[in-house]
Amino acid sequence: MKTMTCHQLGGACDETFRAETFEELTELSKAHGMDMFQKQDPAHLEAMNKMMQLMQNPEEMNKWMDERRKDFEAQPDDV
Numbered sequence: 001m002k003t004m005t006c007h008q009l010g011g012a013c014d015e016t017f018r019a020e021t022f023e024e025l026t027e028l029s030k031a032h033g034m035d036m037f038q039k040q041d042p043a044h045l046e047a048m049n050k051m052m053q054l055m056q057n058p059e060e061m062n063k064w065m066d067e068r069r070k071d072f073e074a075q076p077d078d079v
């Protein structure tokens with residue numbers, strides 16, 4: 001299991017997510033993002049806007065995801 005924060009995943013708070021794989025982690029992060037969206041949390045809405053802009057450019061988005069995956073892999077395994 002590895003741990004990353006909402007911040008590290010392009011979000012806006014220190015909420016932590018723990019997962020076995022990067023895919024699992026992005027699912028947790030997405031669920032949290034939806035939660036914050038429903039609460040209309042301004043910081044997360046802004047972070048989401050940035051993500052939406054990034055998604056307009058698939059190449060940039062892939063690059064960004066690659067970097068996040070590397071971040072994930074660089075995290076120490078939880079014991």
Ligand SMILES: [Zn+2]
Nearest residue numbers: 006011012013
């Ligand atoms: Zn957050």
